[in-house]
Amino acid sequence: MGHLLTLLIVVPLAGLVPLVLFFRDARAVKQVAITTTFIELVLSLVMLAGFRAGEAGFQMLESATWLPSLGIRYEVGVDGLSVLLVPMTTLLTFISVLYSSGGTIKTRIGEFMASFLILEVGMVGVFIALDLFLFYIFFELMLVPMYLIIGIWGGSRRVYATLKFVLFTLAGSLLMLVGIVAVYLASGDPGSRTLSLPRLLELHGRFSADFQFWVFLAFALAFAIKMPMIPFHTWLPDAHVEAPTAGSILLAGVLLKAGGYGFLRFAVPLFPFGTQAWLPILILLSVVAILYGAVVSAVQKDLKKLVAYSSVAHMGFVTLGIFVLNQQGGVGAVLQMLNHGIVTGALFLFVGIQYEKTHRRQIADLGGLANRWPLYTTFFGVFMLASLGLPALNGFVGEFLVLVGTFKFNPATGPGGLFWGPAAAIGVILAAVYLLWMFQRVMFGTLREAYRALPDLSPLEVACAVPLLVLTVALGVFPQPAIAIIEPSVQRILAFATDPAFAALR
Amino acid sequence: MFDFLEPLIFALLTLGILFGGASVVLLQRITAQALLMAFTFLCMAGMFVLLGAETIALFQVLIYVGAITVLILFGVMFTKQDDRPRGLFFQTQTPWAAVVVVVLAVPVALLAFSFPDAGQPIPKGGDLGPLGTSLFTDFAFPFEVASVLLLAALVGAIVLVKRDEPEP
């Protein structure tokens, strides 16, 4: 098991082989995809089981020569920050594939499943790559399959949406690429340069203040677009609305996390000065995202768009937690990423299920579904409540910790935690407003005649939802095991970011 | 004592070159243009002689005045040069082009005088030997390449103008 992480990257790729061999046989393709993603899920759980909680550093490190001319290495490893996100990814991928195999995808199933396998490589890779170059490759590798997933199997405006998605993302990530190269150049003299994160962390004292200011900006733009932070968020609603259900699940569940993860993994520890310099703006944008995302959600007419805008608000908590630069905020942000992945993934799953049955996504066209679909209502309701941050469900823990962190935020100048904290907390009220109003309009009221004959959840759909439900409740009631895994690593990252040795730079 | 001779010849040749060149640009009768171009080439050969490069001058006469002019005349024969009003011989951008060229030409021509003249006497005659030696030793490779170039041009010209043959 020495190469477990590499195996995690290889397995989906290996799955492509039989998939291509049976390309024309829809049944076989589905089976291959389900099997592959299941094996991947099991492997990721094995990895999680093998992880030694409570240690801050990287574990299961693998390192191999890759680009010797440049000193760039293939380096993978996990720490508390990433070790939970990987199983989340594999689980959501498995669920997406499983759900999609139920007949919702009718054309080009081979290409569809292949896209998901490649996407999985990218998503898993992003969370385990420790070399910036490798990270970037995985970061971009997520792009093309998602581009195809939205563009081929999406809704009526899919082409506009998918191009927008890709262009936004590329605009950020290419600037980050410039930043990565700059980091590479600044990492040493020719011959000793590196992009390996562990080594860069040892070296980050050599980045000048000016350098950090600009390179942090480059990184931040990429991640802010991916998250997305306001005002770079407008690709998200379009992409979500047009994406097929499975695509939405992964887009919201995993892809957005790459942004938050990137902030914590790279931008913050590598550029403490840059972080400090940009922090007021980022905090402001985060809080604006929380409030604005919620307000705009409230008036959405399209169910998927509503959930999409709610993601903007939720990811605002993530960035807020990251940039208050304290332990509660950081841990909260990571938890929020994890929980948002589960909950919003589930919400998109359910919106998709609903759409598959009724073929309506406009809230005004729905109503009274609770009458016929008790199971659906229960599941959807729980996820909705988790999303609005009800205590004892998982959505609460992250948001609450972020709020604690925010209140503790105490900058030298500008408004402090007692301003930002209550402001951000308003977002919690607003979440209740838009989600409950949506729930009321969709689930309550009288049922339309047209929907009277529609069946409740199928066993397959229940099978997809149950793991998410279990996690939603378990992580809400017993968050401490997860926190215990996350906390040391976040502490280590924050130690880099707030290292007094670099205070001199200010 | 014939000091004045060289400048005089130079002046005459210059006049010839500029007149010939300008005629090519400005005239409308294609055959006249071609012949005046040949005249320019001839004056150029004179210049080469004046510079003491008789061999080059010889090549100039053979290749330019001979081969190239003839080729162009063939080209003129094969294509119908239409009779049309004067304006249509020139492009609509002519005024702009003229301005740009003049703006460019005047300073460049003035700069030309800034080349330092070594003022050495021109070694007269017999540059064929060193030229040949140079060509076949140092420049043997470019020379071979030039031959390939000629072959390529030959093949290219043929393939472009030969009549279509029916595919067997």
Add this chain to the structure above:
Amino acid sequence: MTMTDVASVLPEIVVSLTASLVLIGDVLIDRPAARRWLPFLTVAGLVVAIFTGPFTLAEPRAAFGGFVVVDTSTGFFRMLFCLLAIFATIVAPDYLERRQIPPGEFYATVLFSTVGAMTIALSADIITVFIGLELTTIPVYVLAGMARRDRYSNEAALKYFLLGAFSSAMLLYGFAWLYGVTGTTDFAGIATALARGGIANGPTIVALALVTAGLAFKAAVVPFHQWTPDAYDGAPTPATAFMSVAPKAAAFAAILRIMIIGFGPLGLDWSAVFAILAVVTMTGGNVVALVQNNVKRMLAYSSIAHTGYILAGVAAYQAGASSAAGVLFYVFAYGLMNLGAFACLIYLDVEGTRGATLDELNGFAGRAPVGALAFGIFLISLTGIPPTVGFVAKVFIIQPVLDAGMAWLAVAIALNAVLAAFYYLRVVVRMYMYDVEANAPRLLPSWSLSAGLGLSAAATVAIGILPDGVYHWAIQAAGPYVLR
């Protein structure tokens, strides 16, 4: 002329001989057989040529009394030019047959042009460079016009030729003045002389400007680029594929030699201009490519944009080996992917059209899965998305650019790549996300085309994942361009 001299230019001799053999073979054997066998002969000759020359060299080797230099850079370019010629040969046969383009002459002309390009790589002085450039481009004029009955082809050839000749004259005149300023023709001597004189000398400025303009024309740098779209657009597609890469690569071989070695002492001046030209070029190319409906023309404009990226690498010459290495790698990558992209259009290139419009590509993925996949990979690579060679190439360009302190240029490259993504990916959209139109042209599949595309697409990805071999090679090849 000794045997060592001959040995050092053996690959060029082999290619020339191959060209002659092809011409002879074309005469000797009948047309159908010629169509079948001449490509093999061409490829065989090129492969032999690759293996007759050294790939890398520890020490540069001079021949012909120092007028020819065989160094690591030569090895790199030789290999590159031969590979491009091989690729162009592989994708061509069926197209040539459809359009009744004489195969012997086509392959021979490609080979001639290749010899010219290789000559540039060997050159140590401006005379050889000039002849090499002419031998590279004159056959390409012919290639562009080879579909004689096609008016577009005529027009392409005519425009390319007239402007090409014009710019050659300009370049020649620049060389003449350069010779006048420095009194010598070899790059090292020129550098020495310029180092003494500096730029503050009228004739030097004129010479530099003329040479810059002439080379910029060959490489299709804005504003010297306008021949490019028309020539690429009108030429027969396999010819376009070849001419979009080989002469451009050759032009950059010349630029590296002339600018970095010859004009090295004036580097601060020309690199500043090159940086501006790079931005103008990439932006101009991309912005106009954005509004094209004809994919072939769009790719033509995009190739202008790529010129801009490469030029940025040249402008960053102060970064040392990584600059030239970046340029070399990018040229290599560009050759692979751009040739591939144009070649993909051959599938749809029916009589009377120029390449394919966006509409005609609708649903292409359903009709030709392999072709579409390959095209998609090329396009993604051209965009610069990993894991493709185009991505690493961009990294290798950005690195020296940043190293040379031109962060703004690096940012410009990044933003331009976004612009480019828009139109490249739009093609992918059409291929994968639209349904086939009723009046779509019939598909023209071809065994050799698919094989060639498959191979190069695989290479695009493989080198994208493991670029170190090529990059290492490029670093070595960049050795001669490191100024000491």
Add this chain to the structure above:
Amino acid sequence: MVDLVWLIPALPLAAFLVNGLFGRRWLRHATGPLASLAVGASALLAIGVFLEVNGGRGRTVITLYEFIGVGDFRVDVAALVDPLSSAMLLVVTVVSFLVHVYSIGYMSHDHGFHRFFTWLPLFVFAMLILVLADNYLVMFIGWEGVGLCSYLLIGYWFERPEPAGAAKKAFVMNRIGDWGYTIGMITTFLVFGSLNYLDVFDRLEQNAPAQGALTLICFAFFLGATGKSAQIPLYSWLPDAMEGPTPVSALIHAATMVTAGVYLLARSTPLFSAAGPVLPVVAIVATLTAVVAATIALVQTDIKRVMAYSTVSQLGYMFLALGVGAPVAAMFHLITHAFFKALLFLGSGSVIHGLGDVQDMRRMGGLKPKLPVTYWTMVVAGGALAALPPLAGFWSKDEIVGSAFENGYPLLWAVGVATGGLTAFYITRALWLTFHGEPREPHLFEHAHESPPVMTVPLLLLAVGAALAGFIGFPPDHGFLHAFLRPAIEAAQGVSPEAETTNWIAFLLLAAVSTVAGVIGIAVGVSMYRRGRPDPAAVARAAGGYYRLLVNRYYVDELYDHRIVDASKAFAGAAWAFDVHIIDGIVNRLGWLIRLGGGGLRRAQTGLVGNYALSIVAGLLVLIAVYGGYAAGLLKR
């Protein structure tokens, strides 16, 4: 017993899980008894715990596991058993049990029976978490949990739009309060470094923090309490909550959940008494609430709405007690109110049930013979509400009003007394309209019937409570309850102990005044509705604008449900438009601009060789100029 305290919430939780998982398919009507059994067992345990605590067992903390621990932020899931929580436990479980039993009858014909009996034990569970928590965070879990259950149960009949809307309104208004709670909680953590009650109070005592911080904390918590306990300005959800089934109204919106705010403030007494300006504000807001709600209740025609506004008003009394520094009195009234108000609701439910879901009092009348048990129990409860001695309400309410007087709030005392008169009037009116006079709709009257024993027995039991519960606070200020609770609430923060014994004279004087007010209220009520002197309609006409104001509930619902909601919607719509047209518009406009530029540049590609050549020459010119500029130093490189 105390060590088994975790069983008390666990049993309802188990009932919830079992009913939730198997109710719909298999258990169906067995869910009711099952849930009742579980809650009954909890009630027994709660009695045990109460007795043990009363028996002298001190404060006990039972830690289950660590909930959240990040850095210095550490919170356990733990139960704090002390007199306050054990008393609360007792009330909650007992009333819950009775309501459960009652509901078996009340809900028997409802097709969502199993659903009802899934949510109800869940509510009990959440309420018990709230009560038992040993820190503010875990209390918040219960706090939100009861809110959720309230949401679910108000929206129980979700097919109709009103319950669904009312449910949402309740949840959202509670969330606004929760915002305050959250701020209070986190600020508490910042100031004291802990969320644990005992730690917080210890540290408060040892090292008092800045007044400003304390004030902030207390105001924030009070905002939370106004949401949950329906005080101004967040009270308007509670009357709407009557859209839920009546047992829900009895249990959640009268007896237990709405008193959570009172419990929170009682718990936090040390904080509040240390924070200067908060308590007077609490008192004033509370009094206002009491008056406003009581006046609205005067004119309501829906029997449940009368009860609802009455609840709001009574909650105002409790907060008044808290505000004037008499937390024990607040708890006392909480307990007595739980009994008599639950009874009033259940009685109303019995009437509604008996009439076949009619709630409008104008359609009732003369039901006394048809529903004797209901009538008499409700009379007892009404008397308690009207604070007639010696019923339960008398003792507790009188203590509150008296405290206001004694602690220096004579004005509030006066208002409180007057409100007592109003209270007596509206309850008299409600009972009279329902049970006396002529039947106004004979058809309904014909079919009216008394409820089954499963409903009436709980009524009777509650009536006993409503009648006698006051004696736990006898003698005034020094009763059993005071002795029991004071150590938990007041001693903890070192409030100076009050007079050793009851000041009987003061008590009797004050009690007499308020009793007189109550009697006057009743008398006026009886006079108006029995004899028509003065005629209610004439009074309404005479009151004119004020009457309309009351009927329209001071237009608060209008303001909240329409004006504010509309404004918010407009604002949100504007935000969305901003998103689409400005933020996204800029992006799209940028794309448009680039394409425009491309179109322009494209036109430069004329197709004419001459133009191309000119561009080359012009480029050459520029190059020469630039190089020349560099050489001459005119241009910077």
Add this chain to the structure above:
Amino acid sequence: MTVPLGAFIAVSAALFFIGSAGVLVRRSAVVILMCVELMLNAGNLALVAFSRRLGALDQRGSVFVVFVFVIAAAEVAVGLAIVLAAYRNRPTVDVDEAHQMKG
């Protein structure tokens, strides 16, 4: 008295720009070709002049000129072939008429 080097170069420059002007203003492909030849000739003159007068005699300039002859010949041959090929499809030598491709 010898003619200074500068004079030769100035003549060559003049011819070069005359040729350029011809390329820019004329519409006939054949005439443009002629003008290009003039430009090449201008280059030749400069090369020869430098070769002979730039200090010691330097053969390289002359060698270059010889190569330029070859190139010029090749160019003209190919150029005329292209013009003729185009002329067959459309009987005109006016380059302005060749603008099917633009934009």
